[in-house]
Amino acid sequence: MRITCPHCGDRDSREFSYKGHALALERPAPDAGAEAWDDYVHLRENPAGETRDLWHHHFGCGAWLVVTRNTLTHDVLGCELASEARR
């Protein structure tokens, strides 16, 4: 599996560490309530197919990235900076 980092180009997946679903970017407000926080921290759609997840270019530029990926085939379909995906 190879991931194309917007800063560094096409790189081996072992340069990256995995955080989880890109849901992590949608942090609820501190007072959003237990249900919203449970949803954010624990519950997952967990798709068998296309997903967006958060990777850290640990042994590269250090950027947080949102990678679009197929969980059934391991195809990497796209990659953008988390700072831009967030807007």
Next chain:
Amino acid sequence: MRFSGLRVLKEGLTGNKGWRPHWRDPAPKPEYDLVIIGGGGHGLSTAYYLARDHGLTNVAVLERGYIGGGNIGRNTTIVRANYFLQGNSEFYSHSLKLWEGLEEDLNYNVMHSQRGILNLFHSDGQRDAAARRGNMMLSQGDDAILLGREELRAKVPFLNFDDQRFPLYGALYHPRGGTARHDAVAWGYARGADSRGVDLIQNCEVTGIDVENGRVTGVQTVRGPIRAKKVAMVAAGRSSQVAAMAGMRLPIESHILQAFVTEGLKPVIDHVITFGMGHFYISQSDKGGLVFGGDLDFYASYAARGNLPKVEHVMEAGMALMPMIGKARVLRSWGGIMDMSPDGSPIIDRTHIDGLYVNCGWNYGGFKAVPASGNVFAHLLATDQYHPAATRFRLDRFRTGRGILDEEGTGSQHNLH
């Protein structure tokens, strides 16, 4: 059909013409008292104990593929009761006791082999942690022996005792732990459930769960609708997709765990050996293959195959621990789809929908749990009460924060357990 030594002898002398299929292949009926979604180890054992302990036989097990074709047919077959936390320890202790009587109970040879498990440690701090875990296992009523370096060497002299990074200080020895033949466990439970009247329906993918006024009424399948008073979701590996049919999101992320088998060798490894610091564990099957594996690939996946960096890591760890392994040739590898829960412990509970129950989140520890999981889940399905050995596997523990069972203390991220 009962199995016995005499029967094997008789069949051998008469051309093996008397053997019959171990279970029927029925078409689904329009209605059952209870439908189990998933014909893996946990679904089959649930069906078996529903029939054996609660007399419930108007039950169907719906399997998308074939019986024994999922993770129950592809795992590293380790059976143990060496958990630390209350909540887990009584459950796995219950499971090990069921394992110890399983072959007589099922009249089926599941090749349960209590060859002992050795959990290695490499420092004074790790020795203290192993002693503490061992004491918890003893207080649960199970067995644990703390081995020093020379006692360990007497058992497994082929390990690399002088590794510079992870010198061997000893091991926590769990003599009643061991392995079992995974396929035979599925087949034995399938045969036991079928012979008591449960319908095992293969090639029957569930495509919808019917809910009316907050109560489950049945399922839609590729072989037509089936009405049911209760529905049990036991589809670890695909739990999220099944639960989504009932409009639920589970605290589950699916990850991939790889394992490997070498060519058959003469007996060289008598125990199950775990090298936690290298994320490596190994045993030898009765057929002679070395069966070993490592940690997750760490990214969400349903591909049922992993990537090369983890293969390299596992091989390196194996070589570091037991250099002799380098002479063995790997025959095959595979990747299993793991239901990873946020605390590394399973979920066996009701849902907010009346009559709908869930059994999921087995992480990479589902195989040893097969007997107890079915046993306690059958108890919950039949009586609506939690079995005393499984009172803490609650679905709502993540939302409330009460009763989190984080055995390794690694936090709420799904892939860290």
